[in-house]
Amino acid sequence: EAQVTQNPRYLITVTGKKLTVTCSQNMNHEYMSWYRQDPGLGLRQIYYSMNVEVTDKGDVPEGYKVSRKEKRNFPLILESPSPNQTSLYFCASRFRGRNNEKLFFGSGTQLSVL
Amino acid sequence: GQQVMQIPQYQHVQEGEDFTTYCNSSTTLSNIQWYKQRPGGHPVFLIQLVKSGEVKKQKRLTFQFGEAKKNSSLHITATQTTDVGTYFCDRGSTLGRLYFGRGTQLTVWP
DSSP states (O other): OOOEEEEOSEEEEOTTOOEEEEEEESSOOSEEEEEEEETTTEEEEEEEEEETTEEEEOSOOTTOEEOOSSTTBOOEEESSOOGGGOEEEEEEEEEEETTEEEEEEOOOEEEEEO | OOOEEEEOSEEEEETTOOEEEEEEESSOOSOEEEEEEOTTSOOEEEEEEOSTTOEEEETTEEEEEOTTSSEEEEEESSOOGGGOEEEEEEOOOSSSOOOBOOOEEEEEEO
16 A cells, blocks of 8 residues: 555654654655644645755754655654654655646654653 | 745534635746645645646535636535545645645534
8 A cells, every 4th residue: 555654653752852753655756755734834844855865955944854865764853852843743755747746645743842 | 935825724614515715826836736634634635736727626626726827726515524624735846845825724513
């Protein structure tokens, strides 16, 4: 089954403790991206990757890192989490065909930073 | 600049009433996608619109792309409780930066 797998679904941590949220897709998509979702603000892009070893900043990259060492994986790293990074996070990969593109989202990670 | 404005932010309707959400851009869009997110779920792709004036239907959902390709709408006829959720538009991009509207949260009373 074609899917984007994110882990963990829920995470509670404390300020300053490094964490990684994993994201994996099995559709051989070149493009992957990370979003955070906060009430009233919709989905805001954190980072994206057009292909392996190619990453770039989205709207809200501060405090986050990503890596794309292989096509299927795109982990999100918070080196020193802070309470303002408490949010719902989604990873997505993109299918692109001729005049046809769509995002496939993971199930989300609810992060609480105390 | 690149943002899309989506209105309304919230909509409460009684089952059987119609519902419409709008996305507006100050610049011409190459395409637009619509997504639905059920409560507690993740966004799921609904449709992509590419052509000026395009209209597409999915059962009770009608999607329109404006003639100038600066606005789009999603209309649901005779809402049902299964329509509950948040509807997002994404202005689409041939590059990597993607911009979503803030979403319209639909509540349907039985």
